[in-house]
Amino acid sequence: MQIFWTKHAEERQQQWQQRLGITREEVEAVVKNPQQIVIEDDIFIAQAMRGKGLLRIPFADVAGTRRIITLYWTNQVNRYWQEN
Structure with missing residues (x-):
């Protein structure tokens, strides 16, 4: 899988x-x-727990390439984490 970084994401x-x-x-x-x-x-967001918070990375899936739109860390885990 290829990853493309937007200037904003960098x-x-x-x-x-x-x-x-x-x-x-x-x-x-x-x-x-x-x-x-x-x-x-309609935006995919990859998430992973990090420390006492959550790393969130919105991306677009375009022809097998994940284009990172932006990224941020938040301590509002309960707001964003979805229990299955």
């Missing part, structure tokens, strides 16, 4: 790396193998 990853140490490799690992994928407003 900028956000750099910001989160400075704040919480979220690396490019960690983001790609979550996109390739998320703990959970949820769909909000």
Whole structure:
């Protein structure tokens, strides 16, 4: 599976790396193998627990390529995590 980074996603990853140490490799690992994928407003969001929060990575699946739109970390796990 190929991963494409938008410019915005690259900028956000750099910001989160400075704040919480979220690396490019960690983001790609979550996109390739998320703990959970949820769909909000026709956008896929790869999610993984990280520390006391949740790393969320909205992406589009285009012809076998996952295009990372943005990413962020949130401590509002109960708001976003979907129990099956």
